[in-house]
Amino acid sequence: MDIAKRKKELVKEFAPNIIHFGALSKFWIGLLLALILTGIAAFIIQVVKGHEVTGMRDNVVWGIYIINFIFFVCLSYSGAFISGILHFLKTPLKNSVMRIVEIITVLSLIIGPIFILLCIGRLDRLHYLFIYPRIQSPITWDIIAILTDLVGCFIYLYMTFIPDFAILRDNGQDQPIWRQKLYRFLAMNYQDTPEQRQRLNKLIRTMSVMIIVLAIVAYSVLAWIFSLTLQPGWNSTIFAPYFIVAGLYSGVGVIIIAMFLVRKYRKLDHYIRKIHFNVAGLVLLIISLLYGYFTFSEYFSRWFSHKVHDINLLNTLFSRYFWEFIFANYIGVLVPFFIIFFKRFRTIKLITFSSVVAILGLWMNRYLIVVPTLETPYIPIQDTRAEFINYSATWIEWALSLGGIATFVLFFMLIVKLVPVVPMSGIIDNERENNNHKSANKIR
């Protein structure tokens, strides 16, 4: 196999996807920028007027910002977890989804923490968290975990990009000068020699183990922010594993949706095939069972113990939040399960649809973990205004949430304009391995 020639072919194949911006891409970029600008305007209003413009008040001090924070951070941890696991699997199938997973991991870890900053009423005191950290506080643990994980994920993502940067550097003579310079800088003189390849693979494998461990630690720390308090609905011993399973559920769901969109709009049908959706769908099916089991176990033990405050919370969930509860914990689990369980429904579109349902259900599940608990505190709320007791998100919060999602999508689009969404180095590695096998068989 002539590797240099093959690299050239791959660059030629992926170049249109990287360099050209079609009308559709421009339309979406414009729309996403509009959403981001609306979010920035909402942020300025929030900074100037304070949290008064949000639905958060004395009792319900957390709203959809923290839910978005948990959603994105869990998405990142699950991406890191899945990516780490994929590196140890010896299947050529993994190559087509690896980069999608890695990009989702890093982007969500950048977007997620921004939402926690929006929860802070006095942003001018943010630096106090670093000047006066309290080692006993789960919030401090979370800050350390997120920062450490972010650095780790960046290094990991960069290392997986290096071989492709090198291919683009060596074969991108037709590209604009700035791109050539950028690839030269980012490729770090990588020449794809056996020694360099071996060293890089060893580093990536070590880092894979590291980020799996880090993801588990960071997931647990995030869950402990809630479960180490005595609040009804939060004080639970299974919250850490529950968060891990829930995070993986949303992670697999987002990966399936990203695969669907990339396949459709990048015309990569021959790289991202039905088998990828089937495998990812089956993983989603298994996780939906685990997630459903944890959810049932969590609520059943609360109901059975019949502690006054837990029962008050359950009453709130089954009255004011009845339909939300049904959607989060029944539809969000059972619809994906039944779609993927029956082979005849296992089409690409239906698997993607089940992922959308799973993600929306999971987001709602987080809403039900945060808001109803804060609305039913230990000390009864008396003689106060309705909006102090019951939370309702304002347009500012929705605008900032949509702005966050738009930033995530926009960055994803821009990163896949920098490197191919399917790693070219992975394709070459697979082909090289196949050739080695064939040669070995011939010799035999």
Added chain:
Amino acid sequence: MKLLLKKHLVFLLVLSGLLITSSIKGQEEADMSQYRVRFGFTVTKQPDNSRVFKAEFYASNRKNRRERTPIYEAEIQFLNILEDQEIALGTAKTNKEGIAEVTLPGNYKYLKDAEGFMNFRAYFVGTDALDEESEDLRIRDLQFQLDLVEVDSVQTITVSAYTKDSLGIDIPVSDAYVVLSVEGMLSRMVIEEDLVDAGELQVEFPKGLPGDKDGNITVFALIEDDDTFGNVVAKQTIDWGTPQAQRIPVENMLWSEVAPFWMYVVLTILLVGVWANYAYTIVNLLKIKKDGKKMAMESDD
């Protein structure tokens, strides 16, 4: 391409429609017909003889009376009235709790009628959305005193209440209901409630109440919502409480300033392990870069 763009636009319209609907539902404005406007007015004579004129303006839900929505930024005028004379005592706007307050010093001279009563009014002029509101109070000035003395070695709280007639002679008050309490961390703790008889009320101070580190404790005597006197407060501080020993700070606890030792150990091991791996990775990446540079130079040669 056009068809694709149209499809995207339809999708966006549906999505924004859903979002706007949910947002409107969440921020639905309250239907005013479900609310009843309430306007309350109290006058409180403070321990330093100053008077606090307080109006409370809010709307209460007809179905759920616990639900109160304050009316804020409403301008309330406080007046002292005697027949045709209306003396403006002050004006205040209601705050976000729906409360407007004006405080006048103890030496302020109020207009009194022939029976020695002072007539006060809180008045809201009204707006397009809200009707005019007013509330009157007719109260007498009460000389209310709290004494804390030991009577035959018994720590005794003595409350005296009297009014003055036009000649300045003290007239003892009877049947005014007094609540005695001590100041606590979160609120006042009631220790006795009784009627004043012939201008006096004597109560034994309970033993064992916690004071500050020197045993100081603040005692309050309060007449509240009295038809004749309104609200009157008197207070005294005395060292009759049990001194609270200073707490010795604990160390290496979850709630102490310094965390448990094992936390530092675990955190250090975790962080050093992870960051050392990052450093190792970066060093190796730089080696890859160096090797690549060397190779590139060799191939150039």
